Amino acid sequence: MTRELDVKIKRGGDDGGYENFRVPQRENQTVLDVVTWIQREADPTLTYRFACRVGVCGSCAMTVNGRPRWTCRTHVSKVAGDGRLVIEPLENMPVIKDLATDMTGFFEKWQAARGRFEAAISRDDPLVPILPDSPERRAADAAIECINCAVCYSACDVVSWDQDYLGPAALNRAWAALNDVRDGDRAGLLRAVSGDAGCGNCHSHQSCAEHCPVEINPTRSIAGLKRASLVALLKGER
Amino acid sequence: MNMRLYFLQRASAAILALLVLIHLAVIIYAVQGGLSAEEILGRTRGNLGWGLFYGLFVVTVAIHGSIGLRGILAEWTRLGRRTVNGAAWATAALLLVWGLRAVLAVVGEGAA
Amino acid sequence: MIRPSRNHPGFWAFLLHRLSGLALVLFLPAHFLVLGSAINASAFDAAIAWTDRPLVKFGEWGIVVLLALHMTGGIRLLALEFLPWSEGQKARIAIGIGAALLFGAALALGLV
Numbered sequence: 001m002t003r004e005l006d007v008k009i010k011r012g013g014d015d016g017g018y019e020n021f022r023v024p025q026r027e028n029q030t031v032l033d034v035v036t037w038i039q040r041e042a043d044p045t046l047t048y049r050f051a052c053r054v055g056v057c058g059s060c061a062m063t064v065n066g067r068p069r070w071t072c073r074t075h076v077s078k079v080a081g082d083g084r085l086v087i088e089p090l091e092n093m094p095v096i097k098d099l100a101t102d103m104t105g106f107f108e109k110w111q112a113a114r115g116r117f118e119a120a121i122s123r124d125d126p127l128v129p130i131l132p133d134s135p136e137r138r139a140a141d142a143a144i145e146c147i148n149c150a151v152c153y154s155a156c157d158v159v160s161w162d163q164d165y166l167g168p169a170a171l172n173r174a175w176a177a178l179n180d181v182r183d184g185d186r187a188g189l190l191r192a193v194s195g196d197a198g199c200g201n202c203h204s205h206q207s208c209a210e211h212c213p214v215e216i217n218p219t220r221s222i223a224g225l226k227r228a229s230l231v232a233l234l235k236g237e238r
Numbered sequence: 239m240n241m242r243l244y245f246l247q248r249a250s251a252a253i254l255a256l257l258v259l260i261h262l263a264v265i266i267y268a269v270q271g272g273l274s275a276e277e278i279l280g281r282t283r284g285n286l287g288w289g290l291f292y293g294l295f296v297v298t299v300a301i302h303g304s305i306g307l308r309g310i311l312a313e314w315t316r317l318g319r320r321t322v323n324g325a326a327w328a329t330a331a332l333l334l335v336w337g338l339r340a341v342l343a344v345v346g347e348g349a350a
Numbered sequence: 351m352i353r354p355s356r357n358h359p360g361f362w363a364f365l366l367h368r369l370s371g372l373a374l375v376l377f378l379p380a381h382f383l384v385l386g387s388a389i390n391a392s393a394f395d396a397a398i399a400w401t402d403r404p405l406v407k408f409g410e411w412g413i414v415v416l417l418a419l420h421m422t423g424g425i426r427l428l429a430l431e432f433l434p435w436s437e438g439q440k441a442r443i444a445i446g447i448g449a450a451l452l453f454g455a456a457l458a459l460g461l462v
Binding site: 065066154203205206210211217219223226 | 368439
């Protein structure tokens with residue numbers, strides 16, 4: 001095959017410009033393959049982030065032809081039928097250089113949304129039995145496979161309008177934690193997700209669910225947090 | 239938006255859903271054969287039921303509209319937080335005062 | 351220019367809901383002022399007579415359709431947030447808009 005892809009890549013920082021590359025098209029080629037080819041064969045100064053290449057680590061998300069995607073599992077043939085690719089960094093996070101964004105704020109919001117487990121008992125206590133088909137376990141299951149890729153965060157309009165908003169990934173994680181019956185700080189969690197920057201800001205555009213590569217539905221999780229926070233408010237628990 | 243505002247917004251929405259449904263039904267009924275002041279006031283004047291209906295309508299819409307506008311200003315303009323909250327309060331007050339005045343005008347016995 | 355990541359029914363439904371809500375909150379003060387004039391029946395009659403021209407009629411029809419759209423959109427959002435999740439969210443968007451437009455068509459028949 002001698003056909004070439006017409007690839008436009010955002011270079012530099014937030015005020016950077018675009019650079020064009022011609023990349024040989026192959027039969028089985030992901031967007032990450034294209035970026036890697038450019039760095040190895042055309043311009044070794046191109047900066048991007050990746051690790052596992054198989055859709056597990058969540059490092060390689062970029063904006064591809066205007067949509068946030070996991071580039072290692074996005075086939076060029078599926079997204080660039082006309083042979084044109086525009087590759088940009090994710091939105092809603094500051095750009096470090098080229099295609100690599102600074103995800104610090106994104107991960108800080110996981111902490112702010114109480115995205116960590118708070119143990120109620122110690123390792124000396126007996127294990128808590130959790131039935132696989134209990135409602136809580138099922139709700140947690142639906143939210144738990146997140147790979148922290150920030151595709152939803154990049155797609156979220158509310159984040160783009162309000163930089164403080166915790167965002168779909170962090171709130172989805174909080175919903176999984178809220179449904180973990182072993183978690184010992186339900187009140188603290190609901191406090192963390194229901195403040196000025198919390199779940200009440202979500203307008204249910206569902207862009208997060210639309211673009212999530214592992215088909216999680218953060219809108220659904222956030223709706224659950226809204227209900228739980230509202231019940232807590234009306235019961236005077238917070 | 240904190241949970242107190244969220245609650246007010248959704249509670250007013252739920253009430254408004256029902257009130258608007260009735261309002262739309264009245265509109266489609268009232269426009270048959272053209273609108274006239276006589277017809278409208280004949281329905282509302284001295285009617286406590288319509289008075290309570292429109293009174294509740296005004297109160298809930300003042301809550302719902304002002305919180306909605308607050309969200310738009312906060313997300314789509316660069317206005318500061320205090321300005322946005324001030325605008326929301328002013329909107330609520332304006333809708334409440336003018337709205338209740340309108341209810342009194344159509345429900346009160348008034349000057350013929 | 352719409353960002354490709356926003357080009358899906360959920361975003362368009364949001365935009366419709368927000369813009370219809372904004373239009374309604376801007377329209378309401380005028381609505382309340384006109385109704386407030388009903389304290390005097392002849393002034394109210396004059397106000398209603400003023401609205402009896404094609405362009406104003408069309409505007410009124412438009413604002414009532416926006417009210418219907420905002421209501422069906424709002425009911426959809428309340429169902430999304432407070433009822434068990436349904437995978438049919440896009441169908442619900444279509445049903446809500448369809449019902450509101452159907453109402454708009456019926457209202458138009460009553461107006462002409």
